[in-house]
Each structure stands twice: as C-alpha cells, then as structure tokens.
Amino acid sequence: MKDFIVYKEYLGSVHFNAEDEVFFGKIEGIDDLISFEGKSVDGLKKAFQEAVNDYIQICKDANKNCEKFYKGSFNVRIPSEIHKKAKRLAMMKGISLNQFVQNAVEQEVMRDNLMK
Secondary structure (H helix, E strand, O other): OOOEEEEOOEEEEOEEEOOOOEEEEEEEOOOOOOEEEEOOHHHHHHHHHHHHHHHHHHHHHOOOOOOOOOOOOOOOOOOHHHHHHHHHHHHHHOOOHHHHHHHHHHHHHHHOOOOO
16 A cells, blocks of 8 residues: 555555645545644654544544445446456356455455555
C-alpha cells in the first residue's frame, strides 16, 4: 500500500502539494469530510492521528456511528472472457459465481491483512 497511512483502523490518504510544500490528506471510509495536513511526514502523521481522535470523540458526543455503512453488495465490471472463465470455474467447484468472487476478495483482503 502506498499513499495511505493507518491509525486505529482508520485509513488516511496522503498527497503532497509541491507549490505549498505541504503534505495533506483526508480520512477515508467515513461519511464525513475530515482532512489533515503537515509540513513533514512526522507532522502529517501527528495531524492524522489528531484528526482521527477528534473525529472519534465528535461521533461519540453526537452518538453517531463513525464508520461508513457498507451494504455488502456492489457491481463489478470485468472483461466478458474473465466473466465466462470465472463462471465456469465456479460451476466446476460447485459454488455460485457470487461465492467464487466473495472467496477471491476474502483471500486478497486476508493476504493484505486488512480484515480483522
């Protein structure tokens, strides 16, 4: 993973503005827009951690869920030949295409150790 930092299971995007000579980012995976910035990598990390801590406290005070809600379904667009091969392989394994895709996503997520 590049261009992201993690703190308390929150993901922060990382960018650099050469004109202003500042690192900046936002907390990803939430319904609100929370940004942070710093003049150095250490400054950016500290600002991100403060932003996450502040956001958690604001949500707690407002009795609001901090995490974005994911309904568990999404559309995936893949080339038709891959779709055909995936469907055939799923049938040969005796599972649905949905289960086949779910298994593939779970394996990738587990490999990157994001799923806890």
